[in-house]
Amino acid sequence: MNKKKQITIYDISEEAGVSIATVSRVLNDSPKVSRKTKERVLDIIQASGYEPNAFARGLGTGSMKTIGILCADVADIYLANAVSYLERELRKEGFQTVLNCTGYSYEAKKDGVKRMENQRVDAIILVGSQYIEATERRNQYILDAAKQVPVMLVNGYLKGNNIYCILSEDKEMFFEVTGQLLDRGRKNIVFLMREESYSGRKKKEGYQAAYAERGLVYDPEMIIQFNEKIDKVKGLLIEFYQEHPQIDAVVATDDELAVGALKFALQSGIEIPEKMEVVGCNNSVLSISCYPELSSVDNMCEALCVTVVASLMRVLEGSEVPVRTMIASEFVARGTTNN
Template identity: 50%
Template sequence: MNIYDVADKAGVSIATVSRVINGNQNVSEKTKEKVLSIMKELGYTPNVFARGLGLNTMNTVGIMCTDSSDPFLANAVYYIEQELRKNGYDSFLCCTGYELKNKQNYLNLLLSKRIDAVILIGSSYLESNVKDNSYIMEAAKEVPVMLINGYLNKPNIYCTLCDDQQATYNATSLLLKEGRKNILYLYTTKSYSGIQKMKGYKEAILTKQSTIDEVYIQSCPNNIEKVKDRLLKLSEDGLVFDGIVTSEDLLAVGSLKYAKTKGISVPEELSIIGYNNSILASCCEPELTSVDNHVETLSLTTVGTLMRVLSGNTVPNRTVISTDLIIRNTTNFSKDIRSLL
C-alpha cells in the first residue's frame, strides 16, 4: 500500500492526503476523518510523513550522487547536507557510480532505512530507456524524490534544474559574435543535462549555417590528459577550430593543455569556454571563462522545495534556475559583446 492507494480510495489528491498526515489545518474535518479512516482500513503507514504521526522516524534524507570526486557533485552534496541539517534532518550519502543496477540497489538500500525523502544529484540518474527509470517512479510512491539537473514529469518527483540549453546557446553565440568560425563542442555524457547543452550549441550554430557538421561535436573521456590527446589527434587529422565550448570545466582545462602543447595563443588564436564555474576555472592559467550554473542555488532551492513538500504544501514539479557566464581570460570579448550578457 502507498499514498496513491489512499488518495484513490478516498477520492482526494495526494496533496490532500499529505496535508491530513501532517496535520495541516487547510483540510476539512470531514475529509480528514475520511482519509484517516481509509489509512487505517488499508493498514498504510507512510515513511515520508511518519514524523508528523509521531512514529519516531529518523528525520533522515537519502542523498545519491554518481561520483563524489566530481567538483559539481561534491559541492552539491556539501550544500544539501548543510541545509538539511539546518532544517533538522540528517542524511545518508550513497555514491552509486553510473551503472543502472548499482543505482537501483542503492536506492532500495536507502528506502530500507526509513528515509523521509531522497535527493538524486545529477541528470545521470535519468536513463535514455524510459522503462529504466521505473525504479525512481516506484520510490516516489513511498517518499518524495528530488532530482537536481534532470526532469521527470511524474507524481511526487520534484525537479530543480538549470537552463542548460540557453546557457550553451548563449556561450556559443558569443563566440560567433566574437568572430570565431569553427567552434568545437566537447562533452562527456548524453545525460538529460548533456542533451540540453548540446541542443543549445546546435541551435546557436544553425543561426550561422544551414547544417551541423557532426565532426565538430566530440565525446571525450572525463580526463584532462585524454582530452588533450583527443584534440591533438583531431588537429593532426586536419580539423580546424578556433573556438571550443565544453560541457564541463575539466574538458576546457584539457583544451588549454592542448593549446599549450601546440603553442596556440589563448584567447587570441583559440577561445575556450567551460561549464560549472568550478574551482578548476580559477586554478588554470589563463583562468577559464565558464558558465556558472549556481550549484549552491540549485542545492538550497531543492532542500527548500523538499521542506515545503514535507509540510504538505503544493509545490511545482519543476523549478528552473538561470545561469551566468563568468568571463575570465580564455575569451576576448569586446565591450559590445560583453554588453549582451
C-alpha cells in the same frame, strides 16, 4: 542492565515495559505519552547510557529525520559541491543524511535507489542528471521510488507523481555562449561532453540550436563525447587537431574537460584566446586554477541545492510545490575568451 553491551531501543522498551514506539515518542518529547511513563523511560535511558539513533527517534513520529542523497561520484567537483551544499542546508532543518555514491552504471544506480528506499528515509535526492535516462522504461525505478517517498532531482527532469525537479538553464546558456562565439567569427567549435545525461543533452541542444539560428551547419565530428580526466582530454585533442586544424573554439560541458582543452592548446602553441577560445561549465575552482583563467558557465550549484532543500521542506509539510523550477545560469568571462 549490563552497561558494557550495546544498549538498543529494544532493551529500553523491555525494561520499561512499553513498546519501542512509546520509547521513540519519549525521545521525541511527544505529548501522547503520560508524564509517569515518560519519567520511567527517561530514568532507564539515563541509567543505561543509551544513545538513540535516527531509527529509534523516527519510530514514534513517522519521520526518520533522514534524507537519502545519491550521486554518481563524489570525487567529481560539481557533485561534491552539491552534496556539501545539500548537507549544510538539511542540517539547518534538523535532518541528517545518508549518502550513496552509486557510480555511473545503470544497474548500480537502480540498486542504489532501492537500497535507499530500504533505509526508511523521508525523501531521496538524486544529485546530477546522470540518473535520468533517455527512455521512460529505464526511468521506471525512479518513478517506483517516488511512490514511497518524495524524490528531488538536482539538475535533472523527470515527469512523475511525487517527483520535484530543480534545474539550471543549461540549453539556454549553451545557446548563448555558442552564439557569442559564432558571432565573433568562430565557426569550427568543438563541443566536448561526457555521458549522454539529461544536462549533457540539453547543453548539446543549445550548441546545435545556436548554429541553426544563424543558418549555419555544424560538423557532427566536432561533437566529442569523452569521459576522461584532464591529461587524457589533452591527448585526445592533440590527436584530433592533426585531422582538424581548423578548430577555433572549444565549448565543454564541465571545467575539467575545458582545462584539458586549454592544456592541449598551450602545448600545441595555439594562442588563447587570440587563435582559440575555450569555455567551461560549473565555474568550479578549476576555472581560477589555470592560466589563462577559464571562462565558464556558472550553473548556480549552490542556489540549486538551497532551492532543492527549501522545496523539500515544503513537500514534507504538505504544501504545494512546483514540480519544475528553473534557476538562471550566468556566464563568467575570464582570460580564455575575447568578451
